[in-house]
Amino acid sequence: MTEIKQPKLRFSGFTDPWEQRKLGDVTRIIGGGTPDSHNPQYWNGEVNWFTPTEIDGSHYVKFSKRKITKEGLKKSSAKLLPAGSVLLTSRATIGDMAIILKPSATNQGFQSIATNANISNEFIYAMEPKIKAYALKHAAGSTFLEISSHEVKNMKIPFPSYDEQSKLGDLSVTIGNLIAANQDKINQLKQLKKLLMQKIFSQEWRFKGFTDPWYTRKCQNGTFAEVR
Numbered sequence: 270m271t272e273i274k275q276p277k278l279r280f281s282g283f284t285d286p287w288e289q290r291k292l293g294d295v296t297r298i299i300g301g302g303t304p305d306s307h308n309p310q311y312w313n314g315e316v317n318w319f320t321p322t323e324i325d326g327s328h329y330v331k332f333s334k335r336k337i338t339k340e341g342l343k344k345s346s347a348k349l350l351p352a353g354s355v356l357l358t359s360r361a362t363i364g365d366m367a368i369i370l371k372p373s374a375t376n377q378g379f380q381s382i383a384t385n386a387n388i389s390n391e392f393i394y395a396m397e398p399k400i401k402a403y404a405l406k407h408a409a410g411s412t413f414l415e416i417s418s419h420e421v422k423n424m425k426i427p428f429p430s431y432d433e434q435s436k437l438g439d440l441s442v443t444i445g446n447l448i449a450a451n452q453d454k455i456n457q458l459k460q461l462k463k464l465l466m467q468k469i470f471s472q473e474w475r476f477k478g479f480t481d482p483w484y485t486r487k488c489q490n491g492t493f494a495e496v497r
Contacts, residue, residue, distance in 0.1 A: 275429075283433045293422025296393070297383040299354070300418055301375035302346030304337050311341025317373035318347065321358040324365040328394070328445050330356070331370040347374040355382040355393045357400065360415040363408050364401030366394055380421045387431055391438025396426060 275286045292298065304311035317333040324330070342349060349372050350356075358365040359380040368390055375381060384390045393400075403424050408414040428434065468474040472483060 280436050287427040287429045289425050290428050292424045292426055295388050298418050298421050299348050299381050299383055301377050301379045303376045304341035304345040311338055314338030316342050319375045321361045321378040324358055324367045327367055329370050330367045342374055349374055350381055351383055353390050355390050357381055363416055364404040366397045368394055380418050389434035389438045392434035395438055395441035
């Protein structure tokens with residue numbers, strides 16, 4: 270950011286300065302909760318209920334591993350977040366983020382961000398490195414580190430106009446999709462390499478023209494001797 274509070278590199282047509290705002294002034298920060306685990310009427314319902322371990326780097330999340338009932342939601346401190354809210358882990362692994370695709374609740378390990386018509390959720394998600402760094406710096410606690418709702422609300426974020434937020438959010442999504450697509454290719458190549466090495470070292474597969482048997486060698490004092 271420059272002295273006039275705007276980045277040096279911008280999309281064409283945008284010149285207005287960015288405005289520094291507290292996150293709590295322009296979004297709603299919503300915590301979570303856990304229904305009584307001994308009451309079966311609160312569990313195995315149809316309401317998504319996320320825990321921090323489920324936020325694993327995915328841009329979007331749609332289904333949680335465990336679900337609670339509407340009664341469990343009503344009788345606990347868990348809150349129903351609107352679709353499009355940005356989950357923000359506040360304990361255990363601090364500062365991980367994901368966007369929910371349907372209304373969901375979380376346990377108390379979150380301080381999630383519900384945006385409005387003037388704030389792009391994709392822009393908030395694109396600010397993950399800045400938000401995570403702030404959360405780690407301001408986390409506190411004697412038993413375990415945690416970032417409080419008060420600290421999250423006081424986090425200052427530079428905001429451009431909504432149109433520029435949207436363009437930056439779209440750019441983040443495009444790059445994220447490219448990363449995910451290439452990561453899939455990398456994972457496939459890793460699996461292919463694993464299969465090839467298994468087949469080759471078991472001698473099930475060999476290069477054309479090679480028929481000599483393999484010998485077992487044992488390394489002794491830096492040299493290999495045949496095992497007899």
